[in-house]
Amino acid sequence: MIENTFYTDESTQGRYELFDLGDLLVEENAETLRGATLAFRTLGELNANKDNAVLVTTWFSGTGKVMEDVYIGPTHALDPRKYFIVIVDQIGSGTSSSPHNTPGAQSMAKFPQVRIGDDVRAQHKLITEHLGITELALVVGGSMGGQQVYEWAVRYPDMVKRAASIAATARISHHQVTFTQALQEALTSDPRWNGGWYQDGTDVRDGMDRMAKIVATLGWSREFYQEERWRTILGMSSPDDFINGVMKAYFEPMDPNALLTQIWKWQRADVSRHTGGDLAAALQRIQAKTMIMPISHDLFFPPNEMEADAALIRDATVRVIESKEGHFALNGFEPAYIEQVDTILRELLSH
Amino acid sequence: MIENTFYTDESTQGRYELFDLGDLLVEENAETLRGATLAFRTLGELNANKDNAVLVTTWFSGTGKVMEDVYIGPTHALDPRKYFIVIVDQIGSGTSSSPHNTPGAQSMAKFPQVRIGDDVRAQHKLITEHLGITELALVVGGSMGGQQVYEWAVRYPDMVKRAASIAATARISHHQVTFTQALQEALTSDPRWNGGWYQDGTDVRDGMDRMAKIVATLGWSREFYQEERWRTILGMSSPDDFINGVMKAYFEPMDPNALLTQIWKWQRADVSRHTGGDLAAALQRIQAKTMIMPISHDLFFPPNEMEADAALIRDATVRVIESKEGHFALNGFEPAYIEQVDTILRELLSH
Numbered sequence: 001m002i003e004n005t006f007y008t009d010e011s012t013q014g015r016y017e018l019f020d021l022g023d024l025l026v027e028e029n030a031e032t033l034r035g036a037t038l039a040f041r042t043l044g045e046l047n048a049n050k051d052n053a054v055l056v057t058t059w060f061s062g063t064g065k066v067m068e069d070v071y072i073g074p075t076h077a078l079d080p081r082k083y084f085i086v087i088v089d090q091i092g093s094g095t096s097s098s099p100h101n102t103p104g105a106q107s108m109a110k111f112p113q114v115r116i117g118d119d120v121r122a123q124h125k126l127i128t129e130h131l132g133i134t135e136l137a138l139v140v141g142g143s144m145g146g147q148q149v150y151e152w153a154v155r156y157p158d159m160v161k162r163a164a165s166i167a168a169t170a171r172i173s174h175h176q177v178t179f180t181q182a183l184q185e186a187l188t189s190d191p192r193w194n195g196g197w198y199q200d201g202t203d204v205r206d207g208m209d210r211m212a213k214i215v216a217t218l219g220w221s222r223e224f225y226q227e228e229r230w231r232t233i234l235g236m237s238s239p240d241d242f243i244n245g246v247m248k249a250y251f252e253p254m255d256p257n258a259l260l261t262q263i264w265k266w267q268r269a270d271v272s273r274h275t276g277g278d279l280a281a282a283l284q285r286i287q288a289k290t291m292i293m294p295i296s297h298d299l300f301f302p303p304n305e306m307e308a309d310a311a312l313i314r315d316a317t318v319r320v321i322e323s324k325e326g327h328f329a330l331n332g333f334e335p336a337y338i339e340q341v342d343t344i345l346r347e348l349l350s351h
Numbered sequence: 352m353i354e355n356t357f358y359t360d361e362s363t364q365g366r367y368e369l370f371d372l373g374d375l376l377v378e379e380n381a382e383t384l385r386g387a388t389l390a391f392r393t394l395g396e397l398n399a400n401k402d403n404a405v406l407v408t409t410w411f412s413g414t415g416k417v418m419e420d421v422y423i424g425p426t427h428a429l430d431p432r433k434y435f436i437v438i439v440d441q442i443g444s445g446t447s448s449s450p451h452n453t454p455g456a457q458s459m460a461k462f463p464q465v466r467i468g469d470d471v472r473a474q475h476k477l478i479t480e481h482l483g484i485t486e487l488a489l490v491v492g493g494s495m496g497g498q499q500v501y502e503w504a505v506r507y508p509d510m511v512k513r514a515a516s517i518a519a520t521a522r523i524s525h526h527q528v529t530f531t532q533a534l535q536e537a538l539t540s541d542p543r544w545n546g547g548w549y550q551d552g553t554d555v556r557d558g559m560d561r562m563a564k565i566v567a568t569l570g571w572s573r574e575f576y577q578e579e580r581w582r583t584i585l586g587m588s589s590p591d592d593f594i595n596g597v598m599k600a601y602f603e604p605m606d607p608n609a610l611l612t613q614i615w616k617w618q619r620a621d622v623s624r625h626t627g628g629d630l631a632a633a634l635q636r637i638q639a640k641t642m643i644m645p646i647s648h649d650l651f652f653p654p655n656e657m658e659a660d661a662a663l664i665r666d667a668t669v670r671v672i673e674s675k676e677g678h679f680a681l682n683g684f685e686p687a688y689i690e691q692v693d694t695i696l697r698e699l700l701s702h
Contacts, residue, residue, distance in 0.1 A: 174590045175576035179568045185561045191542055210536045214565060217530045222653055225526035239525045299650075302573055 001107045004201060006253035007063075007094035014065045016041045016095060019126045024097075026112040027121065028273075033112050035102075038126050039064065039095035040088045043072055044080030046133065053133045054078060055123065056087040057141030057148040059330065060262045061254060063089045067145075070332035077345035078140070086131065088123050090144065092261030099196070099257035108257055109196025116144075116269045120151040124159075135159055138349060139288075142166035142330045143300070144262065147269035150309075153286040154271040162348050163288040166341065167295045167327055170309045171270040171279055176300060179218060180267040186211040187256050196257055204256040211259075212247040221297035221326030229324060233333050283312040290316040291348045293341070300327040319344045352458045355552060357604035358414075358445035365416045367392045367446060370477045375448075377463040378472065379624075384463050386453075389477050390415065390446035391439045394423055395431030397484065404484045405429060406474065407438040408492030408499040410681065411613045412605060414440045418496075421683035428696035429491070437482065439474050441495065443612030450547070450608035459608055460547025467495075467620045471502040475510075486510060489700060490639075493517035493681045494651070495613065498620035501660075504637040505622040513699050514639040517692065518646045518678055521660045522621040522630055527651060530569060531618040537562040538607050547608055555607040562610075563598040572648035572677030580675060584684050634663040641667040642699045644692070651678040670695045 006012050021036035041064050046053060056067050056078070064087035072078045078085055089095045091114045099111035106112060127133045139152045139160050146168020153163040154170075187193060190207025198204050224230070230242035251259070275281040292310040294303035303320055310316040321340045323329035329337045357363050372387035392415050397404060407418050407429070415438035423429045429436055440446045442465045450462035457463060478484045490503045490511050497519020504514040505521075538544060541558025549555050575581070581593035602610070626632040643661040645654035654671055661667040672691045674680035680688045 173573075173576055174579070174581075175568065175573055177590060178564060178576070178594065182561070182564045182568060185564065186537070189540060189557065189561060206540065210533070210540060213529060213533045213536065217526065217533060217569065222524075222526055222650070222656075225524055225529070226656065228525070230525075239528060243529065299573070305573075305577065 001103045002100050002200060004094065004100055004253070004255050007101070007255070012065070012253075013063055013095060014041065014068060016064055016089070019130055021097075021122050021125060024118065024122055026114055026118050028115055028117070029113055031112040033097060033102075033106060033114070036091070036097045036122065038088055038091070038097070038122055039093065040086060040126060041068065042131075043068070043085040044083050046084040046131070050133060051135055051137060052083050053127070053131075053136050054083045054085045054138045054140065055127065055136050055152070056085060057123075057139070057145035058087070058089050058093055059141065059143035059145045060266055061251065061259060063093050063095050066331060070338060071341070076338070077342040077349060083137065086127065088126060090119050090148065090262065090265075091122065092258050092265065094255050094258040098255065099261060100201070100255040111257065111261060113264055114261060116147050116151045116265055117155065117273070119265070120148055120155055123148070123152075124156060135161060138162040138164060138345075140164040140166070140345065141168070143168055143327065144266050144269070147266070150271050151269075153288045153290065154274055154282050157285050157287040160288040162290070163286065164291040164293060164345060164348055165306070166293040166321070167298050167301050167330055169301050169305050170283060171272055172267055173305060177267050180263050182214050183211050184260060184263055186214055187260060193256065198256065201255045202252065205252065208251050208254075208256060209248045212251045213243060216243060216247045218299040219326065219328050221299060221324055223297055223324040224326055227324065233325065280312045283309065284314065286313050288315070289348065289351055291344060292316055292318045293344055294318070294320050295327060295329050296320050296322045297324050297326040352454045353451050353551060355445065355451055355604070355606050358449075358452070358606070363416070363604075364414055364446060365392065365419060367415055367440070370481055372473050372476060375469065375473055377465055377469050379466060379468070380464055382463040384448060384457060384465070387442070387448045387473065389439055389442070389448070389473055390444065391437060391477060392419065394419070394436040395434050397435040397482070401484060402486055402488060403434050404478070404482075404487050405434045405436045405489045405491065406478065406487050406503070407436060408474075408490070408496035409438070409440050409444055410492065410494035410496045411617055412602065412610060414444050414446050417682060421689060422692070427689070428693040428700060434488065437478065439477060441470050441499065441613065441616070442473065443609050443616065445606050445609040449606065450612060451552070451606040462608065462612060464615055465612060467498050467502045467616055468506065468624070470616070471499055471506055474499070474503075475507060486512060489513040489515060489696075491515040491517070491696065492519070494519055494678065495617050495620070498617070501622050502620075504639045504641065505625055505633050508636050508638040511639040513641070514637065515642040515644060515696060515699055516657070517644040517672070518649050518652050518681060520652050520656050521634060522623055523618055524656060528618045530651075531614050533565050534562050535611060535614055537565055538611060544607065549607065552606045553603065556603065559602050559607060560599050563602045564594060567594060567598045569650040570677065570679045572650060572675055574648055574675040575677055578675065584676065631663045634660065635665065637664050639666070640699065640702055642695060643667055643669045644695055645669070645671050646678060646680050647671050647673045648675050648677040
């Protein structure tokens with residue numbers, strides 16, 4: 001267990017609460033994560049009918065902070081004046097239970113291997129037992145957050161009225177498995193990684209920096225590089241300035257074990273685990289009105305893979321978000337991105 | 352200097368000759384590569400007019416062997432019964448002068464940093480002084496070979512009658528720079544790399560394997576993974592089987608320093624070095640009838656970047672090669688690929 005104030009300081013994470021999960025059975029591995037916690041924050045109020053709750057999930061390396069800042073507010077579809085919005089940080093996010101903040105026998109390299117399904121079961125406990133919610137007007141998330149959306153809609157079909165998956169598929173592709181393995185290997189090949197037993201996350205800076213560069217090759221679109229959007233959108237002065245000042249700087253304060261916990265989940269997300277590998281059967285369980293929202297230039301979860309999911313869901317609509325940032329458009333660098341998201345979510349919420 | 356029979360055995364490389372370049376000035380670095388050699392092979396005969404010579408260049412990790420096997424023969428546009436075909440392996444290819452086969456003071460990590468321009472000057476010497484050729488009916492190559500094609504056409508415009516660049520741009524993109532840096536870092540972060548002073552290339556297997564996986568994420572197209580073409584085209588039984596049996600196995604016998612020498616060149620290819628950074632001015636020097644041949648699903652050198660080059664060349668035609676393999680279609684796994692190449696090159700050679 002090591003201290004990392006990046007995940008605890010209000011200046012970096014805003015305000016969040018910790019929900020005590022008690023002992024969480026990590027289902028498929030049949031291991032119990034003891035004293036597990038979920039970091040969450042709520043905005044708005046639950047109405048009397050308890051039918052205005054919106055669950056927002058988080059992506060790889062993100063926490064509730066970016067979701068709150070980019071996606072939620074009175075100018076957005078996710079308006080706290082109308083909805084009771086619950087943002088939950090995934091396990092391994094650094095804020096919720098993660099290797100570095102877990103004491104004792106499950107600390108650091110001994111942290112259990114958690115799946116998206118474990119996250120969703122933990123979130124279900126928070127939503128139902130702690131917050132007293134039995135129906136979700138919407139579950140929405142991007143990237144790994146979208147993987148959680150699919151898991152929610154398949155695992156708890158009665159509870160999820162609407163689902164919106166932004167830049168995520170229901171089952172990880174072989175391409176993403178290969179890519180995420182490259183990220184893992186960049187981190188774990190650093191000698192100072194030391195099998196997960198570093199003294200401080202920054203010990204693993206070399207591995208983290210290599211990972212950041214690999215992330216940059218697919219996280220942004222080719223057009224992002226072609227049009228030098230690192231200059232116009234991000235205000236960086238050169239490609240090196242962009243890699244150092246955006247990509248490496250972004251990951252540097254994070255915990256390497258936390259990132260690896262997330263990557264392990266990311267590369268195994270697959271709702272067809274519920275149906276013996278039959279993806280169509282899994283997606284047919286979904287009762288939610290579903291919005292499938294690919295990002296036009298996404299190299300992680302390309303539109304045609306998301307459209308293939310949509311074709312297997314009873315009530316799914318595909319709305320492509322146009323953005324030349326590619327996958328990282330999710331971070332809301334451009335007003336045009338979040339305007340499209342808001343329009344699509346308003347359409348979904350109006351039905 | 353270490354022995355690597357992969358580069359010298361006829362069973363792996365076919366038959367090639369070595370041309371003694373003597374002392375090659377590595378131009379921009381003002382260093383002299385002493386006792387430099389170029390590996391080359393010729394097929395067919397130079398005609399009396401000396402106007403049927405075709406120069407074929409090589410790509411990253413490739414040598415003349417794959418060019419000979421895939422692109423040349425009586426059924427192909429590059430027919431040795433009609434043309435005198437010269438295939439030249441690039442410096443750092445492992446067969447031509449490379450870190451591991453250079454003795455003495457410039458061996459291994461002390462090998463000079465060579466650019467595409469140095470390669471083309473060396474090839475020019477072979478072509479003119481050794482082979483007595485003053486005119487090239489065609490210069491053709493793919494990927495880094497295409498980078499050499501551009502360099503030839505800009506540097507020696509009077510000599511190059513026709514030029515064909517397959518899957519390559521005239522100036523490297525920022526995206527490719529980032530990607531190739533990730534490859535370098537995968538190799539050089541291996542502790543057994545030891546600053547380039549390993550005892551045997553296989554010492555650096557971990558770094559090579561990591562590099563192979565990163566190459567796999569962009570070298571093949573997303574459709575290659577989506578459609579499990581590693582099964583149908585390559586005959587592999589699973590994604591892991593493909594990564595181990597194709598990607599890692601391909602690079603394993605190669606020399607890490609040789610690959611790094613090539614990557615360093617790859618990420619600096621830029622014909623606008625001749626014109627102070629003005630790409631249009633450089634490409635306007637080209638007198639060759641030029642064929643620009645992107646591969647439809649290429650994530651290294653996407654069609655729109657190649658089309659942008661074509662727009663700056665006086666007599667350039669773009670012909671997109673359709674292949675779902677992406678960049679690695681170059682290796683000729685599919686008959687349909689080489690058939691398209693042959694059709695396009697026949698069209699070019701007919702004028």
